[in-house]
Amino acid sequence: METNNNIKNNELLTRGIAATYPSKDFILSKMNKGEKLTIYLGIDPTGPTLHLGHAIPIKILRDFQKAGHKVILLMGDFTAMIGDPTDKAAVRKQLTHKEVMVNLKNYKKQASALLSFSGKNAAVIKFNSKWLSKMNFEDVLSLASQMTVQQMLERDMFDKRIKEGKPIYINEFMYPLMQAYDSVAMNVDGEIGGNDQTFNMLCGRDLMKTMKNKEKFVVTVKLLEDNTGKKMGKTEGNMAALSDSEFEMYGKIMSWTDGLIVSGFELCTNVPMSEIENIKKDILSEKVNPRDLKMRLAREIVSIYHGEKKSKQAEENFINTFQKNEIPDDIENITVGIKELLVDTFLTNKIVSSKGEFRRLVDGGAITNLDLDKKITSHTEVSEAGVYRIGKKRFCKINII
């Protein structure tokens, strides 16, 4: 039993982990002493969906939960109003309480594929506005006196901005401090978060030390990145949301660049590390078509969120659509009257955003009526019944009344 636990803990602090502070042994020794630890993950409730990037630390949080530790999902509803200074669109609109609650509901639903929110050791959701919004100026000052400007300047981004003569606002300085205070307010043992949050989390560690004389541990998880170290999700388009349908999710993963395969297996699936090593070898040997590995990756990921059955369906759908050039199962059905122009049909159904776009697509030879096997070449083509393909990925079916 004990050995079993040790192995588990070992994998727990290895897989997908970028770094641990103060050290891995520190955390392990606490666990092995049987301490029940409280560990949290902070999330900015800025959007309605969680995506696979969020899922990585959540998965690790889940592992802690399974190992019997108390886990907290912290909604940074207060901090979200300021925005992390790394975020370029920092002056984002303030979220109303209502919006936050809506987002929360969605998050909970989406995260429940991974975390358990009920039962004996249920994951807890907290909001940092609960303590941060109640602080008065005096509190803020005493908090601010715990940190020096120099400490803040350790952050590369601030340093860079100073060198470039770009402004840094006081509230941006405050951001790491606020986030750091979360740790104190909840009196946690540890925090988990993305590699990019290292600085903020370490501020929390410092603050814990000065205010509570407690060694808070910090676990940073790797971010999804390809083999050249380029971060994933920058373009957002192919970062699957946890709420995506099995078809969308599968498709998005398949559109990932090949370099992401290994990283994806490690961070987003439950495939054992030993097997991932083999996958890595397969890729290097070039004996296996990376596409097939990626299909497995997509299937593994989709089945976590949609179950194996749907995952399989998504795969079949994908094969039909892209490899056999067949029509996907769930395409938009459009009903139109006789002799309506195709432009108008597409425009009213928002398949194209303007007549100009339609013309461009036609000129580029991107639109085909599959049923009639007819490429649309005229701007004034009349809508005909059948399935249309627009580009590679868009489909719609037109029915004539």
Place this chain on the structure above:
RNA sequence: GCGUCGGUGGUAGAGCGGUCAAUUACAACAGACUGUAAAUCUGUCGCCUUCGGGCUACGUAGGUUCAAAUCCUACCCGACGCACCA
């Protein structure tokens, strides 16, 4: 408050009286090629069009001009410097 510089398309960032719907890069979209991709090459990339052109756009509002993203005035916003205050 004074002064300097600046506010341009999804982003970065040119243009500084006509040749500007606006160079270029990135992103995006389509085509070719492929192994779903990526890379590469080609094309497109404000809206409308009878394909001639029309309309709306370079912070906001006016003005000067035959003509303004470009010049002038006022205003708004931002950065930086100086002063004031402390």
